[in-house]
Amino acid sequence: xxxxxxxxxxxxxxxxxxxxxxxxxxxxxxxxxxxxxxxxxxxxxxxxxxxxxxxxxxxxxxxxxxxxxxxxxxxxxxxxxxxxxxxxxxxxxxxxxxxxxxxxxxxxxxxxxxxxxxxxxxxxxxxxxxxxxxxxxxxxxxxxxxxxxxxxxxxxxxxxxxxxxxxxxxxxxxxxxxxxxxxxxxxxxxxxxxxxxxxxxxxxxxxxxxxxxxxxxxxxxxxxxxxxxxxxxxxxxxxxxxxxxxxxxxxxxxxxxxxxxxxxxxxxxxxxxxxxxxxxxxxxxxxxxxx
Amino acid sequence: xxxxxxxxxxxxxxxxxxxxxxxxxxxxxxxxxxxxxxxxxxxxxxxxxxxxxxxxxxxxxxxxxxxxxxxxxxxxxxxxxxxxxxxxxxxxxxxxxxxxxxxxxxxxxxxxxxxxxxxxxxxxxxxxxxxxxxxxxxxxxxxxxxxxxxxxxxxxxxxxxxxxxxxxxxxxxxxxxxxxxxxxxxxxxxxxxxxxxxxxxxxxxxxxxxxxxxxxxxxxxxxxxxxxxxxxxxxxxxxxxxxxxxxxxxxxxxxxxxxxxxxxxxxxxxxxxxxxxxxxxxxxx
Numbered sequence: 376x377x378x379x380x381x382x383x384x385x386x387x388x389x390x391x392x393x394x395x396x397x398x399x400x401x402x403x404x405x406x407x408x409x410x411x412x413x414x415x416x417x418x419x420x421x422x423x424x425x426x427x428x429x430x431x432x433x434x435x436x437x438x439x440x441x442x443x444x445x446x447x448x449x450x451x452x453x454x455x456x457x458x459x460x461x462x463x464x465x466x467x468x469x470x471x472x473x474x475x476x477x478x479x480x481x482x483x484x485x486x487x488x489x490x491x492x493x494x495x496x497x498x499x500x501x502x503x504x505x506x507x508x509x510x511x512x513x514x515x516x517x518x519x520x521x522x523x524x525x526x527x528x529x530x531x532x533x534x535x536x537x538x539x540x541x542x543x544x545x546x547x548x549x550x551x552x553x554x555x556x557x558x559x560x561x562x563x564x565x566x567x568x569x570x571x572x573x574x575x576x577x578x579x580x581x582x583x584x585x586x587x588x589x590x591x592x593x594x595x596x597x598x599x600x601x602x603x604x605x606x607x608x609x610x611x612x613x614x615x616x617x618x619x620x621x622x623x624x625x626x627x628x629x630x631x632x633x634x635x636x637x638x639x640x641x642x643x644x645x646x647x648x649x650x651x652x653x654x655x656x657x658x659x660x661x662x663x664x665x666x
Numbered sequence: 667x668x669x670x671x672x673x674x675x676x677x678x679x680x681x682x683x684x685x686x687x688x689x690x691x692x693x694x695x696x697x698x699x700x701x702x703x704x705x706x707x708x709x710x711x712x713x714x715x716x717x718x719x720x721x722x723x724x725x726x727x728x729x730x731x732x733x734x735x736x737x738x739x740x741x742x743x744x745x746x747x748x749x750x751x752x753x754x755x756x757x758x759x760x761x762x763x764x765x766x767x768x769x770x771x772x773x774x775x776x777x778x779x780x781x782x783x784x785x786x787x788x789x790x791x792x793x794x795x796x797x798x799x800x801x802x803x804x805x806x807x808x809x810x811x812x813x814x815x816x817x818x819x820x821x822x823x824x825x826x827x828x829x830x831x832x833x834x835x836x837x838x839x840x841x842x843x844x845x846x847x848x849x850x851x852x853x854x855x856x857x858x859x860x861x862x863x864x865x866x867x868x869x870x871x872x873x874x875x876x877x878x879x880x881x882x883x884x885x886x887x888x889x890x891x892x893x894x895x896x897x898x899x900x901x902x903x904x905x906x907x908x909x910x911x912x913x914x915x916x917x918x919x920x921x922x923x924x925x926x927x928x929x930x931x932x933x934x935x936x937x938x939x940x941x942x943x944x945x946x947x948x949x950x951x
Contacts, residue, residue, distance in 0.1 A: 391770055394816075466680075466681070558674060560681075622880045640783070648780075
């Protein structure tokens with residue numbers, strides 16, 4: 376009996392330990408291929424060259440245009456999702472009747488469950504033509520429409536995590552504000568949002584991390600032209616789109632062009648890893664503020 | 667206007683804005699669904715589900731794509747469910763307090779935040795090249811299995827955590843061993859929650875295209891796969907492929923395939939919501 380128990384515990388431990396192997400595998404794959412890449416391309420060029428043309432005859436390996444494209448779509452997405460998501464969180468928490476909140480929250484979650492190719496189709500065939508009707512010089516592929524649709528997609532992330540943070544503010548603070556004669560609006564912005572600010576910040580950081588790693592939506596709607604620009608009306612290319620673009624082509628295995636996707640991948644990984652860890656750190660630091 | 671009137675006005679204005687924001691997402695969702703239905707519904711018939719891909723839009727079907735999706739779902743479940751549930755049990759019931767456990771915990775949350783395309787790069791190198799599986803169904807299933815592992819682990823832990831201490835204590839008091847307690851008491855009591863997580867993980871896997879494109883799943887596969895070593899395509903990749911073509915007829919095909927994909931995703935999510943609801947009602951501690 377005791378031996379059997381030990382064996383079972385060992386097997387369970389093994390399953391948990393496999394997750395460490397996965398992380399190790401990701402880091403090993405990204406590092407080993409990019410180190411070979413950086414033995415041929417100088418890391419200074421990689422970080423400072425303003426052109427990314429590894430698939431052309433005149434090769435340039437500057438990651439900046441891809442990073443700029445990623446930042447641009449992310450910034451547009453957050454500009455859409457943050458005000459809307461935060462307003463929803465405050466509205467559902469302080470104004471909405473309980474029944475309304477209970478039906479609306481799962482309905483908003485539907486937005487997060489739709490596959491991202493579907494959002495790409497929506498951005499390309501509905502939102503872009505609609506925007507073109509009053510922005511005539513908007514290109515068929517652009518970061519504006521992709522970013523806006525991505526914003527809609529990540530609204531539920533910000534709204535539900537922020538609502539959780541606002542609900543966690545102790546009742547006494549809220550009642551104190553009401554007792555002083557504050558309106559719901561004053562209570563929300565004077566007391567609840569500042570008190571829940573760390574939780575709200577975590578939701579924003581996680582939303583940014585999600586937007587940075589989003590692939591199919593931008594691959595379909597934002598274009599495949601690496602370009603160092605902040606203009607949301609022209610085609611750009613994100614880090615993730617570039618990886619898809621190379622994967623769809625027939626770049627020979629083990630070539631320098633093939634390794635560029637790992638160099639792009641490690642750049643992406645560093646961004647999301649940093650964002651995720653900042654969010655942990657904030658959560659850890661402020662978790663027990665009101666206990 | 668006095669100060670308090672102004673405050674009340676601001677309050678009302680914000681309430682209106684709140685309703686507007688809450689509805690905007692749902693209105694966009696509705697516009698989109700109606701649009702897709704108008705575009706694609708007329709294209710769906712039995713032939714669309716049974717036909718192989720074709721260069722002529724009106725003859726092309728999604729047979730290879732949905733068979734591929736089905737294979738991927740079954741294979742990645744076989745791999746990820748036992749692994750994820752075991753890992754969840756270990757973290758919640760056994761290694762709770764030591765440093766290894768807290769390291770595992772941080773590691774799993776990190777894995778949950780890794781973009782799906784990075785899993786594609788992992789699968790391409792490890793399963794495709796080191797294991798020599800190439801762009802096969804097996805590579806795709808293992809890659810997606812790793813991708814959904816954190817979701818399964820996290821939901822398993824949460825449902826096990828919800829089982830009250832007293833049930834475990836009662837079981838121990840009757841002389842049951844630790845594993846007997848977990849197997850006969852804790853797991854049955856948390857089954858509903860675990861199932862919810864498992865189905866949500868499946869619904870995530872159905873919609874993934876990026877990691878499968880990276881491991882080399884082909885956009886054009888002439889025949890439906892018949893073994894785990896075959897090349898394959900899945901619904902989201904087929905949709906992506908059709909969207910990328912200039913002809914309008916392919917956009918109609920894409921819309922029709924999106925309807926099928928959304929039916930699958932919404933059904934899975936619906937089952938998950940139903941299970942969660944039913945389980946919360948039935949079990950009262």
